[in-house]
Amino acid sequence: MEEDKVRGKAEASGWPARAWRLLSAIRSESPLIQCITNMVSMDLMANTLLSAGASPAMIHSADEIPDFTPHARALCVNVGTLSADWLPAMKLAAQFASQSAKPWVLDPVAAGASGFRLKACLELLELKPTVIRGNASEVIALSKASLGPTKGVDSSHESTDAVEAAKSLAQASGAIVAVSGAVDIVTDGERVVGAHNGVPMMQRITATGCSVTALIAAFVAVDPLHALEATVSALSIFGVAGEMGMNLAKGPASLRMHLIDSLYGLDDAVVHSRVTITSFS
Ligand SMILES: Nc1ncnc2c1ncn2[C@@H]1O[C@H](COP(=O)(O)OP(=O)(O)OP(=O)(O)O)[C@@H](O)[C@H]1O
Numbered sequence: 001m002e003e004d005k006v007r008g009k010a011e012a013s014g015w016p017a018r019a020w021r022l023l024s025a026i027r028s029e030s031p032l033i034q035c036i037t038n039m040v041s042m043d044l045m046a047n048t049l050l051s052a053g054a055s056p057a058m059i060h061s062a063d064e065i066p067d068f069t070p071h072a073r074a075l076c077v078n079v080g081t082l083s084a085d086w087l088p089a090m091k092l093a094a095q096f097a098s099q100s101a102k103p104w105v106l107d108p109v110a111a112g113a114s115g116f117r118l119k120a121c122l123e124l125l126e127l128k129p130t131v132i133r134g135n136a137s138e139v140i141a142l143s144k145a146s147l148g149p150t151k152g153v154d155s156s157h158e159s160t161d162a163v164e165a166a167k168s169l170a171q172a173s174g175a176i177v178a179v180s181g182a183v184d185i186v187t188d189g190e191r192v193v194g195a196h197n198g199v200p201m202m203q204r205i206t207a208t209g210c211s212v213t214a215l216i217a218a219f220v221a222v223d224p225l226h227a228l229e230a231t232v233s234a235l236s237i238f239g240v241a242g243e244m245g246m247n248l249a250k251g252p253a254s255l256r257m258h259l260i261d262s263l264y265g266l267d268d269a270v271v272h273s274r275v276t277i278t279s280f281s
Pocket residue numbers: 109134135136153154155180181182183184197198199200201202203205206207208209210211212235238239
């Protein structure tokens with residue numbers, strides 16, 4: 001009943017139509033998305049982008065960035081398996097994106113887990129990401145610029161614990177900040193919007209967070225002037241794919257497969273009936 005009310009409110013706001021329009025734009029335009037990401041996530045991230053209709057390229061060598069990055073419609077930078085030799089390429093690609101006013105999205109994986117990682121994330125923040133997407137612990141660590149109680153790449157907090165941290169990070173950085181969790185929170189520092197889709201089993205598949213960050217890059221690529229709306233749409237669509245996939249899954253491994261199939265097969269009717277996005281302020 002409560003859920004019906006939330007869905008009704010979301011429907012009235014036009015979010016499902018917007019999410020469907022953006023997914024359709026990705027399918028028709030097939031934007032090229034450059035991903036510099038961790039080694040765990042490469043496969044799921046590339047397959048997530050392909051199943052949504054985008055064109056992924058996992059190109060991370062600094063030697064290639066001057067030639068390649070100008071051709072990408074958006075860039076995704078993820079520090080999950082960071083080492084000192086990868087950081088300069090991440091920065092170079094972010095600089096190219098920023099200079100050419102192309103959207104780029106930062107995933108600050110385990111930002112509070114070590115001083116090296118936190119410093120790297122803070123340096124990347126200086127290069128003005130369009131969107132930052134992390135779990136609650138990552139957003140809290142980045143917002144406070146301090147090491148945190150950490151379970152490594154997994155969150156020790158709920159997304160709703162990180163609303164104030166997300167708002168202050170958005171204000172300080174100028175980026176849209178997204179916090180994934182049971183409710184995905186998205187803010188520009190003033191407005192706060194939530195996407196209520198997804199299933200808890202998505203946390204049991206490694207790199208679903210990384211993959212939705214890349215999906216955000218694809219959504220922002222097709223609507224760069226509305227980064228908040230594109231970000232929350234991507235999170236909701238990925239969550240809907242998880243919900244549809246869960247209907248067929250027996251556990252995390254089959255959910256991984258069915259989530260990708262469901263993302264590929266999403267249609268107007270499913271998007272309109274399931275996308276649940278509400279404003280918090
Ligand atoms: N309790 C939950 N209920 C519904 N969906 C969830 C829940 N927790 C996470 N999700 C969804 O799972 C996806 C991954 O979010 P999560 O917060 O686990 O990212 P993450 O910690 O960065 O993951 P990773 O580092 O493995 O990539 C998001 O799409 C999010 O909406």
